[in-house]
Amino acid sequence: VTLPKATIAAVQAVLQQAPTAPTAQAGAALAGCRVLLVEDNAVNREVAQLLLEGHGVLVDGAASGLEALTLFEQRRYDAILMDIQMPGMNGLEATARIRAHADPARAATPILALTANAFRADAEKYHAAGMNDTLPKPFEEAELLSKLASLIAGVTGPLIEAVPPAPAVAP
DSSP states (O other): OOOOOOOHHHHHHHHTSOOOHHHHHHHHHHTTOEEEEEOSOHHHHHHHHHHHHTTTOEEEEESSHHHHHHHHHHSOOSEEEEESOOSSSOHHHHHHHHHTOSSHHHHTOOEEEEESOOOHHHHHHHHHTTOSEEEESSOOHHHHHHHHHHHHHTOOOTTOOOOOOOOOOOO
16 A cells, blocks of 8 residues: 655644643643654654644754764753664663763653564563663554653653752751
8 A cells, every 4th residue: 555645734733633631631741841852763753843842842853872962961851752773873872871871860861762663572671771661653642741741750660760869958
């Protein structure tokens, strides 16, 4: 079956449809959050960015693992959406470098793996590599927003250790 290629205008029209209540709640929880979107496919990156920005998320896009690391050094993120299969430095390598960051709070930035490999063994491999959760592609808007909101709210897997609060200073 040959299907016509979607235009950005068509994608935007679909994304502007009224969201369901759970999608609206998750989207509202994300408004103002800053996310690093790492995806080598330009169309996939554009679709995800438009979707997230439609919910008030501030999105920086990176087309490679190396570009993601550069942006990660320049800015703090509430979460990272990390494609697994990218040329050059893949998502697992980029995640390992982020987890090795000298600042423990930055090294603990939640990472959501974006992958076409949705088998349990793959998800376990991504968790072992330091990713907090996995989202199979193509993804549903509601699931993306829900998982991202949970990660940012601190509902994470066992990989992220809480950063201890600073000691109180006596007056």
